[in-house]
Amino acid sequence: MKTTYREALRVAHREALAKDPRVFLMGEDVGRYGGAYAVSRGLYDEFGPERVRDTPLSESAFVGAGIGAALGGLRPIVEVMTVNFSLLAADQLVNTAAALLHMSGGQFNVPLVVRMATGAGRQLAAQHSHSLEHWYAHVPGLRVVAPATLEDARGMLWTALQDPDPVLMFENALLYNLEGELADDAGPVDLDRARVRRAGTDVSLLCWGGNLYKTLDAAARLEREGVSAEVVDLRSLRPLDEATFLASVRKTRRAVVVDEAWRTGSLAGEVMARIIEGAFWDLDAPPARVCSVEVPIPYAQAQEQAALPQPEGIVAAALKVVRGG
């Protein structure tokens, strides 16, 4: 059937709410308003205000309440409008949700799902555009996933809800309108494995989330240059599925990592380090990465686009890795 990323997420929520009475959704404007990105539109009418619960503007308080509700036996899905606002709840996520199980000597796990939008490209300027998922990917105790396809938008939520630990789901806001075909019987998917989205032999392009499509575009352009690129969608940012991406890199002997965050301290840096540690002797060239320019993302369209990874930059980096120079 034809659907969108947004609709696939909505169906996943509806399924979870219908299947498991412990599940509820809460966040700012998820109910009457229909969700800042309209993911939950209609669910308030369907499931009522208890299970699709509007919260005040209190990120710290409602993320913290999600932790408590999870500890108390519920299965909360907490929507934080964007990763930018999640910083108001970073204390709850990092100091409590991530730490509690270990800190309590293994007694208290937190089965909480927190969803948020991430990414730039809509001219929303420096307080609504950043990609900070790698900050959370740094933290032991959290699982961090980035659905990039309709299958993953449809299937990751249910699996995340079965996880005994906190799962953070990052939805690139440019993907909500993504259209495509989804199998009628599409259902839960694994959260563990990276996926090869396009097979190739000359260079591995590693990416996730919204960058998948720019990277596939770059791979198509590379093909016209006579370069066969393999595209790997990491899907899980913590833990990283090293086995899958190292296998790809060992095969192609070259790697470019694409990351919408800033280069300094980026997850791209971590992935490169793993490649160096795990596949150094298989490499024909030093790995490269394409990240955002180190500026707060500006509003003006040309500047914003110039700040972000683009297919041209990915192509250029790949060609350099393949041809040298």
Next chain:
Amino acid sequence: MTPEVAHACFTQLTRIRRFEEACAQCYAEGRIRGFLHLSIGEEAIAVGAMRALTPADAVVATYREHGHALARGLSMRSVMAEMFGKKAGCARGRGGSMHLFDAATRFYGGNAIVAGHLPLAVGLALADHRLARDVVTACFFGEGAVAEGEFHEALNLAALWRLPVLFLCENNRYAMGTALERSEAETDLTKKAASYRVPAQQVDGMNVEAVADAVAEAAGHARAGRGPWFLELLTYRFRAHSMFDAELYRSKEEVKAWTARCPVATFRERAKAAGALTDDDVAKVEAAVRAEVADAIAFADAAEVEPVAELTWAVTRREVAP
């Protein structure tokens, strides 16, 4: 009401109204992008409050701040150019609608993390207080901010340290689609401020004179060293929250009842009744504002975008070469 005051207020109200109507039009044409939050219906607050402030005072606002910027004295050209993402804009086109800034008028944004700017306002006032400057900081925010921890932390600090901050809460009843009573157990916001020992009162935010008088009184207290003040300015946003809002959360009747209290039209009628404004004045102001808006759009249209070579300019202070 003197003719001078009537003329000045009506001019500012009209500038903001027509400017924002033009913004909506430019947005529909794709010339303004990103998020656009209009303050149509709420203009009396920006106009009244700015009348009560001096040029040395500081202003800190939210993302719904076009009116505040214009009333504060930023040129319409620089604001429109910012909306168009041009280098001639008041933030070089880097901020857009939500992030208007201007050092010359001590206009500290344009802040888009709800309540994130309240602590900043407290800090500005702390500096002014320590340096014995005879100024106040006016901090605008929506009633939605009251739910954030930063609101409570900021009020407490300002009160504890007796800082000259005016907390100006623009209560337009909805935070996006969430009505105040759906987010607050205690909806009397003045009680919250009072619990931090911040004097608080409600004001008709649809009335320029009422706002100007209340802010002037509050500023007088703050200048006299008696600490912060909280005003809950009762108002209504006539338009959608932003350009992406199906307005499922309020009724057409409610909107209609409030638009009948339009701050621009009611001011005009009051001023005319008081003999401080004539039909001829009104026509002249409308014509002058129409010309100013057209000029601002033409200016913004013709202005250059910041060259990509300057993308990383001023990431840190060190790089800001003269």
